[in-house]
Amino acid sequence: MDKGFKYNEPWILQRADPFIVRHDDGIYYFTASVPAYDGICLRKSTTLEGLKDAKEVEIWHKHNEGPMSIHIWAPEMHYIEGKWYIYFAGGDKDDIWNIRPYVLECQGDDPINDSWKELGKMQSADEDEFSFKAFSLDATVFKNNGKWYYVWAEKVGVGKQISNLYIAEMEKPNKLKTVQVLLSTPDYNWERGNFWVDEGPAVIKKGNNIFLTFSASDTGPSYCIGMLKTTVDADLLDPQSWVKSRYPVVETDEKRNIYGPGHNSFTVDEDGNDIMVYHARTESKIVGDPLYNPNRHTQLMKINWSKDGMPIFSFI
DSSP states (O other): OTTOOOSSOBBBBBOOOEEEEEEESSSSEEEOOTTOOEEEEEEEEESSSGGGGOOEEEEEOOOOSTTSSSEEEEEEEETTTTTEEEEEEEEEETEEEEEEEEEEEEEOOOTTSSEEEEEOOOHHHEEEEEETSEEEEEEEEEEETTTEEEEEEESSSSSTOOOEEEEEEEEEEESSSSSEEEEEEEOGGGOSSSSSEEEEEEEEEEEEEEEEEEEEOOTTTOOEEEEEEEEETTTTTGGGEEEEOOSSSBBBGGGTTTTTEEEEEEEEEETOOOOEEEESSSSSSSSTTTTTTTOEEEEEOOOOOTSSSSSOOOOO
16 A cells, blocks of 8 residues: 555545455455445456546446335445356335345456346245345355355344344355354344444454454444454354454544444455455534435555454554
8 A cells, every 4th residue: 555545534435335355366346335325336446545546337227116226235246156246235216125135247257347137136045934035235245165155134023123144155146055044133232323233244264263244233423343253164154153242343433533433344455464444434423314424435444463363453
C-alpha cells in the first residue's frame, strides 16, 4: 500500500457491505451494496489501493417486478472450481421484506466484461424444510478440506424476529447438500441493539484455525463485529465445534469517529498481509432510517496476529 494511505478512515465513500477478492492472477475485485440498492457493480485493479479510483461497472441490474426487484444487498464474488459466482440478496417490490438469497454465474473468465447468468434463488438441500423460507441474506462461502460451505443469516420467530447464522455444506454453487445447522443466535447484549441480529458472516483462516466474523445489532452506531472460532479439522457442521467470543472484536470508537463498524470481508495486500474490509459511519446521529442513509463508507484495517494465533483487530 502507498505510504500515504490511511487505514480505518473512509476510503470508498457510500459503499456498504464491502467485499474484496484477490484472484490467483493478482487482480483485485471490489463490490458492495450501492446506495440505491438497485444493482451489482464491480471494480477491478492490479493494486488494492487502486480500487478506490477504479471505474465502477454495473454487471447486473434489478428486475422491474417480482423477486430481485428491490433491496439488492451485500453482493459477494467467489471463484469456485474454475468459475466466478456472485451471491447476493434481493426483495420483491410488492413485498419489500421478502428478502432471499440469489446466485449469478459468470459465463466467461472476465467478471467485468463477460455476461452473467441468473441461477435463481439459492436452493436448499432436498430434505431441508426450513432454509430460505423466511427473510434470509448475507451469504458467504468458503472451502475447507475439499468441501465448500455456505453461511448465511435468516430470521425466525414472531414480532421483530431474530436473525441467526446458519451453515451447510454445498452440493454445487447454487444448492446446499446438507440441512441447515444453527451457528449463532444473538445471545449477548451487544447482539441485541434495537434488533436481535447476527448477520454478515466472513471467514479467514490462519494456521490450524478458522475464524468467522459476523455483524450484530441494528445498522446504526450499535452495529459491531463478533467472532466464532473453530479448527480446520473440526466437524464444521457440529455447532459444538464453534466457540463464540464473549465480547465484540470491533465496535464503535467515538474518539476516532468510527460508528457502527460492520459487515466485513477479508483480503490481503500486495505483500500478503491480512486486511479486513468493513464499512462504518463517521457520524453518531443518523438522519432518517439508518438502513437508507447512504453514509456507510468502506474502510480497511490491517490485521495483526498474536503469538497464539488469534487475530488482533485495532483502529490504531
